[in-house]
Amino acid sequence: MDIRNKIHEYMNEYIKLWPFSGIVTVVKSGEVIFNENYGMANIEHSVPMTEKTKFRISSLTKAITCMGIMILKERGMLDTSDDIRTIFHDYPELDEGITIHHLMTHTSGLSSNFSVADPYLMLGKRLCTHEEVFDTFKDMPLEFEPGKGWSYCYFGYYLLGVIIERVSGQSFREFIKENIFKPLEMKDSGLDEYIEILPNKASGYYASDENLICCDIDTKSTFSAGAIYSTAEDMLLWDKALYTEKLVSKKTMDEIFTPYKYNYGYGWIIDRNFNRKRARHSGGGSWGNGYNHQFQRYIDDEITILVLSNYGFSSSFNINENIGKIIFNEEYSMPSRPEAFELDLNIYDSYTGVYEENGAKIEVKRDKENLYFVKEFAKQGCKWKMPIYPISENKFHHMWIDQEYSIGKDDSGELRFNGIKKIS
Template sequence: MKNFKLQLTVFLFIIFQINHLQAQIQKGALTENMTVSSEISPGEKHQYTVKLDKDQFAFFKLLQKGVDVIITTYDANGEKIEDFDSPNGKNGPEMITLTSSNKGKYIIEVSPIDKNEPRGNYELHIEKIKLKAVTLNQKVDELFTVWNSDENPGAAVAVVKDGAIIYKKGYGMANLEYSIPITPSTVFHIASVSKQFTVFSILLLEKEGKLSLDDDIRKYIPEVPDFGKTITLRHLATHTSGLRDQWSLLNLAGWRYDDVITKEHILKIISKQKELNFNPGEEFLYCNTGFTLLAEVVARVSGKTFSEFTEANIFKPLKMSRTLFYDDHEKIVKNRAYSYHTDKTGYKKSVLNYANVGATSLFTTVEDLSLWTLNFSSAKIGDVTLFNKMNTLAILNNGKTFGGALGQFVGKYKGLNEIQHGGADAGYRSYLTRFPDEKFSVIVFSNIADFNSGKMAHKIVDLYLHDKIKVEEKNVKTTTDEIVIDKNILNTYVGDYELQPGLIVSITIENGQLFALPTGQSIVKLKPLSATEFKVEGVDASFAFIPTSDGKISSAKLSQGGQIMNAPRISPFDAATVTLSNFVGRFYSEELSTEYNFVEEGGKLILKHSRLSDVELNPTKKDVFTGSVGQTEFIRDSNNVIIGCKVSTGRVQNLWFKKLL
């Protein structure tokens, strides 16, 4: 659902991986029971070989020691197989798996993510080599080999097909302190997968004639400010309301991840807001606030708490006996999994103290969630009309769609119709994907922050639906490999492009190759598709440069997932011209009830707050700075005196702070 650390929105929520021109260093062969240790420097690629017979499965573990690396595997013909990079930074394990199709030498390649970070060390070890799995169940187990241990957190899986659970299993530990294993009956917090239950509750009440999706939210919750624009329940359920995100607001106000956060806390901060990010219906921007409000609408209309309503109208009829909305952070839940993350010392607890529901906080098991998925093909609650309404793509004011429906996302996966949503809170990672035409669903829960539940779910989909999915054919020689663009043309693209406040993409050139560096992210290669359009390597996205009538490049656009983001080119800025003392002072936000203190230290402008870590701000434009809080724009009056500033992050725009001193 979110990352509670203060940081900029990543490049369209994708963390790009570096694929830079680097020096290859052959490090020799790996053998079983052998551990290799090495130091790696920026710009290096370390390559290891491992001999595998046909149809073997190999599992490797790499321990990072002060350097964040990406591991890439190649087959016996030198063709790339897969990248491995967990979000655990410069310390902790990276788990690598490799399945051989033919006998030969396979390659394990290690390279630093950031070409600018200092050198670091790592250890690489072969954990296991065995015959690859044959049956479907064995193949699923093989996917989870790296988590199937009593020494680490893990995952629970359920596969549903044609009205029945055809596979379910747990891997790893639900509780490391007491060595309690994960089973299909283990209860997980599933974060944003909760949202579809909130929408379903609203639709049940609409079916009874007690409300309408097109009602104004202020009809039910008058505490929501009057922004002069109607915000409907439909806007809330499709992330198109324009409301600022509750977690981002609390972040900016100094709340910690492990603070107790109740519904009342969220409603109070919403009630103080004075602006929207955009007019309702004009844009899509993921917003948890809307679903907290929807849950409160259910409570006020039904006369029951949201937890009571969902228990009576959803969980009990579907016999989801281990499922509840967790609205009391002190409540005892039997058989629950606790969540973890990793650092250089090993596994650490990720404490979660939520006492709010709607956007998150559904506790359930993979077995119970399977019963939820079965309801869509054999209805015990709701009906086809309700399901179709829930699955219909939302439409923006301009008539366009964006992949979002009511509380879930609808699209295609390898040619198949898919309805899905993922979740991430603390160390919990959850994913539910449904393929209605195939009457097939996959559920994956995990209790470790490094885990990619969506990726693992789709690997399971690939196994069970291999005869139905469409795989794009790979040409031996693609046209992109043949495109050569004159260096003088490439030089005209070099510069900075602003995707959104605080998110700038810097385009550079090196050895005739273009690279893009988004604010706060790793550099990524751009491969030419034409003279003006480039593929962002590693993801399904493209970056195009837009010339004016006189041939100058005035803007660019990023295309990804059916969305297009315009990025005007911004003029080079000389940071040396900034007088930092002009921006020193105390600033107060009435909307957050909090104060920021900007001070000059060591030639830098530093943002200080009583509960936040100090944030270094870097000047990017006149009166504009960026840092881990996003963008801070200082505002001057008619006398050129600074009177306040506006802070913008990915899900909060133009939050006003008045200067006090």
Template sequence: MNSSLFRKLIIITAIGLSPILSNAQNYAEQIDKVFSWVEDGSPGCTCALSKNGEVIFNKAYGVANMETKSPLTANSVLDAGSMVKQFVAAATLLLVDEGKLSLTADIHQYIPELPQYGHKITIDHLMTHTSGVRDWTGIRMFSSQDDDALTMVLRQSELNFPPGTQWSYSNSGFVLLKEIVARVSGKSFGQFVQERLFDKLGMKQTSYTEHPEDIVNRALAYEKRGDSWQLAILEDNDRGGGGALMSTASDLLIWNEALTEGKLGKFVTQKIQEPARLKNGRVLTYARGLFVEEVEVGQLVWHGGSANGYKSVMGRLPKHGLSIAIMCNAGEAADARSAYAGRIFRLFVPKEEISQPEHLITPSAELSADQLNSKTGLFVNEANGDLIQIMSNNGRLAIVGGSLLTAIDENNFSNPQGDIEYRSSDEFKLHFLSNDQFELISMEGNKTLFNRANNEAPTTEELKSLEGNYISEDIKSTFKVTATDSGIIMNLEHAPMQRIPFQQVHKDIFQFRRMTFRFLRDKSGKVVAMEYSNPVLSKVKFIRIE
């Protein structure tokens, strides 16, 4: 889930609102409209809302089981997906508070079989997504073996980046944290959180279980394929071989209220919501298992979840005493659950307490279409192969997969509202030295040079020189590279029918969508390896084998 999406949707939907609703009937009718897309006899959502700790809305829309046609109810239990991370963080912090763990300790102290990365990774790095540990979900899609998440993580010999220097969402970090909680407490992670969190807080319908199929009132999840709904549930190693957080929307409000009221104790409550910092001092909008952002209606504390057909989001606006949880079983049909939450929050926030976004207060300088288009295209950092794609979007420059830029003048552009999922919330500037070259200047003042990519078509001979098999022991897979008339075909040795076409975008760099391969050469110019990158993996090396 895009980390800035919830924030932006609250901003967008909040501007120009009608006055706050005055009675329960009105807001119930308005919330019903939010879920009017749910059709009779189809999967849908449950939604619970509280104001100042009192549940003022708790309703379900749609069916829990397409075969039996049993309806979703306020007591339906769904898979919360990645919303489990805040519970993992809380469990870890409880042990820290008791002196059984240290936030600054090297994780090898607790999991000694981890590879030696050449860097110290701490418990806090894992909780804040700053560890550099590769996300197992990006590994599994290429692996030839059906391993669980922990096994995949333990064989990664390298990191995406040195710990503490960047932010990158990593499910692997929380796999390791659950293992650490279990080893240190002497209990399974599920047992620990049941006793220390769910039972203590009265979350009677919440559990962490490796057997979701045994849960009473469990709603199944689906995905729309053409005109029909198909079962869409992660099982076994598709979900990492671990368990699932099963809960109801109303139980999640109990959790939100516990954090608001400090029921987990001063240290845990404060630390779980304390924004993380990088080594360079940059403050992030991620804390520990939670996004914490300052938005136009005050502080927003939230997280989303996705587990195949299960889609969920929970959030709080502490200033307004508002708390919401939405849990859905309708797959991509419910992918806009953040928008639903934003629309519902807006019903209760007075218009006079909403300020305009910064980019509306300080408009971008007006540039002609020719001035903007001259700076669009793909740019490469020759030193490490990093790519930046710039496009024109409604009279503004934008970075693909990143930020909308604000023009200062023809050659200078800023990114005043950093996005944590793009360059770790860097509020950078671009200074164009020419239409074919720019400096990216970080908010700390570091400069990185990017040149326009040379997309001159490679010759047949050049493409042929790339052919061969490339193996990664970390990923447990082998790629076969085959030249075509205009590019290369990649296919996994264990899945030969899955052929992916890659096009050269710069010398020795090939792309398909958001996947990138960069071929590496020895001093003689011979190709000896290639590096693979995607949004959650960075420069995974595959060695060429004869």
């Protein structure tokens, strides 16, 4: 059986067991060897998924933002070693010693602690101004000295977009359009605006109890950290360009794909998988976001695996990983549903209670034989009920989506739900 048929077999079995909606594409040396659409772009209006479907690509935006910075660097308009206070004279609150390089590699020490403000501050249907975003984060203390630690930082990538605007004299939207999308003929990509009528735009969905729910969000205020929309076709044009010098020189491209602290480059995680160099990034996947993407590029092999999904709960990483195993002739397992474990409900009852950290609240509950937890963002009033069943004494699986959860004690003996501490 050839690779294409093996991937078909894997995906056909997967969608028999688990809900999935999106596009799966595999490219080898510039040739598309697998490309299939699954599910609906919009369930309410029965709109099918196609290669023209526009997805909010969320954090896949970050690599495009970094490319914009590197284009300006090649033009001599900035340097990645520049202290950001030389650009933000009007914000003396920003700490000294933070460079553009630190922003791109998540080593700035800047905080993105949304629990201080609002976990969905950037996803509400109100466009936040730069000033409002700055006012939210600028006075927060550094988490660590710039360059000495690593923490995934939304605010740092927001600053990169503002830097592009201040240095280029153009809006972020226009600069990316003129310098990346137009040269690459990415005609179906842009900066998402909630009020704009955008043909072929996918709606995002999540899960609550036994139902799919529509995620009523706006990503425009995530700006250069996550507000770009694109299609599978356009993302392949982007992928193809990254093997060329069409946007920047090979030297600059090598800099982009150099792993720094925690293997993070400029908008990419650079690691090794199957003993091969890989550049990858996820997009979406947070609670209620409605999208879950995985873009993986095996650079030396010129193989790209792209999974775009408008189900925020999709296991896009696992799908991508198993397709990689098929392609590289590694051992893989066909999709399966974990068997139920006979758990003593007295043990489960010891797990019930409230777990809370960083603005997220989870309540583990039981109704007779029905086990579930409720995920809540208190400041938004958003709740998701997640029915679960035990697959071991401290591991649980969602009843109908492909997600696993753990409840257990940490080294100090405190109970944690997927890392979140129990408080009562």
